[in-house]
Amino acid sequence: MTDTKLKILFVASEVEGFAKTGGLADVAKALPLALHEHGHDVRVMMPLYRTVKGADTAEFLCNQTMRPQSGLPEIPYSIKQLKMGGVPVYGIDSPHYFDRAGLYGEDDHAYNDNGERFAFFSLAILQSCETLDFIPDIIHCNDWHTSLVPFLLKTRYRDSGRFSHTKTILTCHNAAYQGIFEKSQLKLIPEVNSCMDHQVLENYSYINYLKAGVLYADKINAVSPNYASELLTPLGSHGMSHCFVNRIRDFEGIINGCDYNDWNPEVDPHLPQNYSSHDLSGKAVCKAKLQQEVGLAQSDKAIFGMVCRLTEQKGFNILLPALEDLLLHDIQLIIVGTGDPAITGHLRSLEQHHPDKFKFVNTYSDYLSHLVEAGADFFLMPSLFEPCGLNQLYSLAYGTLPIVRGVGGLKDTVNDYDQDNDNGNGFMFYEPEPVDLINLLRRVLLLYIERPDEIIRLKTQAMQSHFYWSESVFQYERLYAKALERYAL
Numbered sequence: 001m002t003d004t005k006l007k008i009l010f011v012a013s014e015v016e017g018f019a020k021t022g023g024l025a026d027v028a029k030a031l032p033l034a035l036h037e038h039g040h041d042v043r044v045m046m047p048l049y050r051t052v053k054g055a056d057t058a059e060f061l062c063n064q065t066m067r068p069q070s071g072l073p074e075i076p077y078s079i080k081q082l083k084m085g086g087v088p089v090y091g092i093d094s095p096h097y098f099d100r101a102g103l104y105g106e107d108d109h110a111y112n113d114n115g116e117r118f119a120f121f122s123l124a125i126l127q128s129c130e131t132l133d134f135i136p137d138i139i140h141c142n143d144w145h146t147s148l149v150p151f152l153l154k155t156r157y158r159d160s161g162r163f164s165h166t167k168t169i170l171t172c173h174n175a176a177y178q179g180i181f182e183k184s185q186l187k188l189i190p191e192v193n194s195c196m197d198h199q200v201l202e203n204y205s206y207i208n209y210l211k212a213g214v215l216y217a218d219k220i221n222a223v224s225p226n227y228a229s230e231l232l233t234p235l236g237s238h239g240m241s242h243c244f245v246n247r248i249r250d251f252e253g254i255i256n257g258c259d260y261n262d263w264n265p266e267v268d269p270h271l272p273q274n275y276s277s278h279d280l281s282g283k284a285v286c287k288a289k290l291q292q293e294v295g296l297a298q299s300d301k302a303i304f305g306m307v308c309r310l311t312e313q314k315g316f317n318i319l320l321p322a323l324e325d326l327l328l329h330d331i332q333l334i335i336v337g338t339g340d341p342a343i344t345g346h347l348r349s350l351e352q353h354h355p356d357k358f359k360f361v362n363t364y365s366d367y368l369s370h371l372v373e374a375g376a377d378f379f380l381m382p383s384l385f386e387p388c389g390l391n392q393l394y395s396l397a398y399g400t401l402p403i404v405r406g407v408g409g410l411k412d413t414v415n416d417y418d419q420d421n422d423n424g425n426g427f428m429f430y431e432p433e434p435v436d437l438i439n440l441l442r443r444v445l446l447l448y449i450e451r452p453d454e455i456i457r458l459k460t461q462a463m464q465s466h467f468y469w470s471e472s473v474f475q476y477e478r479l480y481a482k483a484l485e486r487y488a489l
């Protein structure tokens with residue numbers, strides 16, 4: 001398979017370097033680049049939001065007109081090209097749908113036409129392939145935003161000769177977000193409204209985009225083997241277990257890699273001093289810089305860090321009560337994140353009660369996310385569920401010991417010190433109970449205070465754990481091969 005060079009179109013709603021709200025963007029950059037390195041002809045397609053970095057200088061390729069069925073007005077848009085290493089990134093430039101302040105919403109409110117926006121994007125993807133004369137072997141879709149592409153290929157485009165050999169992959173980065181919209185948002189794709197398949201209909205008035213993708217994609221994967229197995233269970237599938245069970249023969253888990261071009265403490269330009277597993281002295285300099293940056297006293301106290309979207313998924317129901325206990329100890333805590341106003345309010349009030357120990361930085365900052373990874377001693381990820389998780393991989397690379405809940409990809413990537421002293425590179429608790437996290441945090445703190453040499457050994461060991469994208473690319477290549485074989489038979 002590795003000798004077969006494929007034409008791959010990777011379609012995603014966000015791509016690191018251009019527009020990002022979370023981990024999907026990281027993967028939408030690193031995976032296409034890794035596939036390109038394996039010799040495939042990879043192109044990426046994304047919406048050209050107003051905020052896309054480089055949008056002003058993107059190369060204009062052509063104007064397009066979408067002519068909807070059923071007498072709706074024509075929709076003009078254009079295709080522009082950005083560059084990401086050797087991989088072309090096509091931006092779908094529709095002022096009507098994408099020239100807005102946010103990607104998916106503003107002021108904590110999702111845009112009320114998101115269903116229509118991403119139905120348009122899915123149609124534009126296929127129309128643009130034809131215009132650019134790039135007919136892919138594989139269209140690699142990601143999450144609900146692009147889940148209608150497999151549906152379109154098997155319905156509207158079924159008899160179109162041009163895509164007769166094109167197969168689709170759907171990667172589920174987070175099946176909690178399913179894209180459930182009123183049928184009225186699907187005026188551009190009326191076929192969905194007449195589709196009576198109960199797996200696509202959420203109910204008689206609503207369509208579930210992710211379910212359409214899971215039903216119609218040729219192959220499906222989750223971003224870790226453990227999350228894939230969770231998605232097959234009623235408890236771990238966000239209500240979609242029957243959909244995944246129905247596709248079990250075409251469904252698997254492939255763990256994300258870590259992009260060591262962006263996340264490597266030996267060369268990271270965000271850090272005041274670089275360091276490696278052979279010499280951790282630069283990490284101490286990063287710790288001092290982090291303390292100075294957020295306004296905490298310079299000291300050797302253990303720093304617990306966290307960078308994330310502030311959502312229920314990240315385990316705040318477990319974490320907030322546990323922090324009340326943790327902050328009674330002689331530690332420092334730094335949380336960087338934006339999101340849910342209720343969580344923001346709790347964190348603000350906790351910070352006011354412990355101003356000398358806890359800094360909550362309510363912002364989105366690449367610089368701070370790198371500095372927290374480098375300067376903290378421990379990284380908190382007590383997630384309720386975690387499809388893969390990337391920050392624990394960054395934490396390992398930076399010698400910052402992850403404290404995680406044993407779910408999803410966290411279980412696949414962190415070796416629990418309590419289970420395996422010799423090979424441990426982090427700490428794990430299992431039950432979604434604050435008391436379990438509190439007990440773990442106390443044990444970790446004791447280790448930090450009483451056995452500093454052991455902590456250094458663990459940090460060094462963590463830095464030697466690697467999750468290379470090239471390994472995951474082999475598995476994606478096998479998945480592509482299976483998708484292409486299935487219809488060649």
Ligand SMILES: Nc1ncnc2c1ncn2[C@@H]1O[C@H](COP(=O)(O)OP(=O)(O)O[C@H]2O[C@H](CO)[C@@H](O)[C@H](O)[C@H]2O)[C@@H](O)[C@H]1O
Pocket residue numbers: 021022023024026027173174223256307308309336337338363364365366369386387388389390391409
């Ligand atoms: N305030 C802030 N400032 C700077 N950077 C911030 C930030 N808040 C978040 N980030 C960054 O966003 C990314 C988050 O990635 P994750 O994989 O941990 O979570 P996410 O839930 O978004 O992704 C989903 O998709 C990914 C990719 O498949 C899965 O790993 C994951 O489990 C799944 O939930 C990291 O690069 C992080 O540094």
